[in-house]
Amino acid sequence: MNADFPRLITLLRKEKGISQKQAAAELGISQALLSHYEKGIRECGLEFLVRCAKFYDVSCDYLLGVSPDRLGRQLTVEDIPEPDAAKDTVFRGNIMPVLNKKLISNSMSVVFDLVGKSESKQLTTEISNYLMAAVYRAFRVVYAANPKNEDTMFSIPDELVAGFCNASMNISESKAMQIVCGSSEKGDKVRNIDQLRLTTEYITESYPKQAQSLLNLIQNTENRINFCDSKK
Numbered sequence: 001m002n003a004d005f006p007r008l009i010t011l012l013r014k015e016k017g018i019s020q021k022q023a024a025a026e027l028g029i030s031q032a033l034l035s036h037y038e039k040g041i042r043e044c045g046l047e048f049l050v051r052c053a054k055f056y057d058v059s060c061d062y063l064l065g066v067s068p069d070r071l072g073r074q075l076t077v078e079d080i081p082e083p084d085a086a087k088d089t090v091f092r093g094n095i096m097p098v099l100n101k102k103l104i105s106n107s108m109s110v111v112f113d114l115v116g117k118s119e120s121k122q123l124t125t126e127i128s129n130y131l132m133a134a135v136y137r138a139f140r141v142v143y144a145a146n147p148k149n150e151d152t153m154f155s156i157p158d159e160l161v162a163g164f165c166n167a168s169m170n171i172s173e174s175k176a177m178q179i180v181c182g183s184s185e186k187g188d189k190v191r192n193i194d195q196l197r198l199t200t201e202y203i204t205e206s207y208p209k210q211a212q213s214l215l216n217l218i219q220n221t222e223n224r225i226n227f228c229d230s231k232k
Contacts, residue, residue, distance in 0.1 A: 003155060004065025005049075006040035011152040012056040013038075027051055103220075106213030110203070117195040118180075122188040126176040133169045137161070 024034040036042040059072030178184040
C-alpha cells in the first residue's frame, strides 16, 4: 500500500472514538489483522481499502495520501479563501494575535508580489517551500499543546520534526540564494532584476496599504534578534 494508509486508518479510528476491536468488527476482519494494517506490517487489498473509505466516510485518495482533502478533492485557487475571511480572535483583551497576523499577512503579500516580478518559477517554489515549512512547524507547536491530540495526524515523529524542518528550510533558502545570485546549476535566475531595486520609498509608494506592516515586521524582528548588541 503506502506509508500514509496505516497512519490514516489509525487516525480516523481514534477520531471516531472506537477501539481497534470495534473497528475490526465493523470492517469484517479480526482485530489482529487490523492491528497489522495499522502498524504497516501487512498490506490490505483493494476491497478492504474501499470498505475503509465507506466506513470512515472518506475517499480512497485520502486514505492513500494522494489528496489531503477527506473527499479527495484537489485544491484549486478558487477553493482558497482570502486571508481576511478568517475570524480575528481577541483573547481577554489581547490584540497581539490580530496585530501580528495582519503584519505577517500584509508582509507576505509584498514578498510574493516581488517574487512574482522576478519571473522565476523556481524562486517562487523555494520561497513558498520555506514559508510553508515555517507555518507547518508553528501549527505543530500549537497542536502539541493538547496531549489528547492524536500524533498520527503527522507522518514525521515529534522528536524528528525540528531537525527535518530546519534541514528543509535551510535547503530551500540556499537554493533561493543561488537563484538570486545567479549561480544556480539549473540556470534558474531572476529575469527582471530592475523590478527588485528596493528602497523604503519604493516599497511605500508601490504598496501603500502593506508597506508599514512589512517595515514594522523588519524592525520588530531585528530588535528581537538584537544583532547590534551581539557585536559589542
